[in-house]
Amino acid sequence: MNINGIEINKMTDTVWEIPKHGSMKVPGKIYLSEKMVKNSLTNDEAIKQVVNVAHLPGIQKFSLAMPDIHWGYGFPIGGVAATDFNDGVISPGGVGYDINCGVRLARTSLEYNYIKDKIQNLTNSVFRNIPTGVGSSGAIKKLSPKEIKKILITGSGWAIENGFGTSEDLTLTEECGKLADAEPEFVSERAIERGLDQAGTLGSGNHFLEIDVVEEVYDEVIADVFELFKNQIVIQIHTGSRGLGYQICDDYLKILLEAEKKFDFKLPDKQLACAPLNSKEGKAYLSAMKCAANFAWNNRQIIMHLTKNSLQNELKISDTELGFKLVYDVSHNIAKIEEHKIDGILKKVCVHRKGATRAFPPNSKFIPEKYRNVGQPVLIPGDMGRYSYVAVGTERAMDETFGSSCHGAGRLQSRTQALKSSKGKDLFAELRKNGIVIQAKGMKTIAEEMPNAYKDVSDVVDTMHFSGISKKVAKLRPLGVIKG
Amino acid sequence: MPYKLIDHTADIAVEVTGNSISSLFIAASEAWRDTILEFENTLMESSKKFIFNSVSMEGLLVDFLSELNFQLYTKKWCFISCKNLLFQKTELNIQLDAEVFGQCFNSINHKIKEEIKAVTFHQMKIEEINGLFMTKIIFDV
Structure with a gap:
């Protein structure tokens, strides 16, 4: 099959390969069901970006894309690439502007019947207490640059030290909420300034906070280990490193573009600007990126704690x-130094996950002890009108995708198209009809984020499930949605 | 309008044109402003001066628009217009001296429509065709 001038071959029902051509260093590999190919690859430049990523120096095995693939910068969203630690590169375009954008899932002991008449009040209460929207600020007092630097080093640990959660929360966060060797000296004053009043804020765009109900459980045993059960109320939080992370990406793209001549890489896209991992510039970006990742984990930790307080105050329990x-x-959205088998040999690589979730298998020493018998929870949010999924990582993911799976539904329509098709519709009423309460700073966000603007996340999750990359554990349905 | 919106799956893309580099930059700043802001132009304006240096025109444009972003989110100052843009070649770089006009942000007179996380280099290429300068700009939102 030829898509936008690029040859793509069907390998299995869910795997497509782009043969190595031109100066590609490795082939491309895209996980997609046949019915998703047209919607996912023909409308934009995402497939070309899979080819572009295959040009990165030191890239291993494949330039990969998950089924939520869509057009990004440098890398497509849903892109995964591992580069050799010794002679490979790191690229901010493989991480994105919103460094460590991610998802957090919290469970409660509440059942749907207990809160079904209280959803509106609970949603309002959380909306009042979590700053949302563009440039949102003020969840906690404005911090000094010194305090921000502490967050950049300690990550979620800062929140716990300051009363926003318990130490158990750290053990249940990827990397325990802190990447080591994060050195604030590599973060610009401008980035720090952008973070001063943004700790504990949700932001805007596709970021959200949801009160969900567990609608279906696919694997009772694993759900039990995750402490999830049918009809249970859970909370999902989706946000990242806010302005601080965007600024770090901006700063280093500029630095790396200026260093282009020095490294003399011939890359097909400016947004793939990169530096050798062992260069001064590469090390500086990695350290600054870790700082932003730590800021993001701390951000989600504070938001989760404020949400817990809101629920408790409202329900008085x-x-x-x-x-x-x-x-x-x-x-x-992250780059991490990990070890993966390449041609049967364990090798240190830098795994770029740009809109892709780590999906480590049972027995991995890098996942919480609590989950070690079953594998890592993989959290895959959908759109605000349908559902989200909890899946679990597998050994197959380690073999094929550097331990990675999909991260969400993936956009289908542009914002302009979504705005056009929402004209004349009462989106609030449509969602209410489906039992979903929504609170948002602006109508425009609701229109841009309407369910039809996204692929059906079930198609994305099923592709990963049938490929054996991540297995479905539970399906969540939104009840109360907070958007920026 | 010296710019038009182009369809982009996840973000916002515009194509800007100008009959000089200076007017191209002004068009780009207006595209940025209209994407991000609704405002009532009744407030006293203040001006700010910035100097940018880059090895390329594209680099200058990204720096210029990124500064407007920073001013809005961090300094709470909304860019409204610019008049005097001076470009000069230095030994290693191109330099832009810009004087821009704006207003202190307040939620009564200003409404932020969209958060622009960043101004990207993706598909940006400033070209001159028959005396008309043009480029695409993609805003990460």
């Missing part, structure tokens, strides 16, 4: 009755 606990927190 005890800690035990609420049973609020973190299930897991995963990043889906």
Whole structure:
């Protein structure tokens, strides 16, 4: 099949390969069901970006794309690439502007019947207490640059030290909420300034906070380990490193573009600007990126704690009755140094996950002890009108995708198209009809984020499930949605 | 309008034109402003001066628009217009001296429509065709 001038071959029902051509260093590999190919690859430049990524120096095995693939910068969203630690590169375009954008899932002991008449009040209460929208600020007092630097080093640990959660939360966060060797000296003053009043804020765009109900459980045994059950009320939080992370990406793209001549890489897209991992510039970006990742984990930790307080104040129930606990927190925009088998040999690589979730298998020493017998929870949010999924990582993911799976539904329509097709519709009423309450700063966001603007996340999750990359555990349905 | 919106799956893309580099930059700043802001132009304006240096025109354009972003989100100052843009070649770079006019943000007179996370280099290429300068700009939102 030829898509936008690029040859693509069907390998299995869910795997497509772009043969190595031109100066590609490796082939491309895209996970998609046949019915998704047209919607996902023909409308934009995402497939070309899979080819572009295959040009990165030191790239291993494949330039990969998950089924939520869509057009990004440098890398497509849903792109995964591992580069050799010793002679490969790191690229901010493989991480994205919103460094450590990710998802956090918290469980409660509440059942749907108990809160079904209280959804509106609960949603309002959370909306009042979590700053949302463009440039949102003020969840906690404005911090000094010194405090921000502490967050950049300690990640979620800062929140715990300051009373926003418990130490158990750390063990249930990817990397325990802190990447080591994050050095604030590599972060610009401008980035720090952008973060001063943004700790504990949700932001805008596709970021959200949801009160969900577990609608279906696919694997009772694993759901039990994740402490999930049918009709249970859970909370999903989707946000990242806010302005601080965007600024770090901006700063380093500029630095790396200026260093282009020095490294003399011949890359097909400016947004793939990169530096050798062992260069001064590469090390500086990695360290600054870790700082932003730590800021993001701390951000989601504070938001989760404020959400717990809001629920508890509204429902006037005890800690035990609420049973609020973190299930897991995963990043889906990050570059991490990991070890993976390449041609049968364990090799240190830098795995770029740009709109892709880590999906480590049972027995991995990098996942919480609590989940070690079953594998890592993989959190896959959908759109605000349908559903989200909890899946689990597999050994197959380690073999094929550097331990990665999809991260969400993936956009189908542009914002302009979504705005056009929402004209004349009462989106609030449509969602209400489906039992969903929504609170948002602006109508425009609601229109841009309307369910039809996204692929059906079930198609995305099923592709990963049938490929054996991540297995479905539970389906969540939104009840109360907060958007920026 | 010296710019038009182009369809983009996830973000916002515009194509800007100008009969000089200076007017191209002004068009780009207007596209940025209209994407991000609704405002009532009744407030006293203040001006700010910035100097940018880059090895390329594209780099200058990204720096210029990124500064407007920073001013809005961090300094709470909304860019409204610019008049005097001076470009000069230095030994290693191109330099832009810009004087821009704006207003202190307040939620009564200003409404932020969209958060622009960043101004990207993706598909940006400033070209001159028959005396008309043009480029695409994609805003990450």
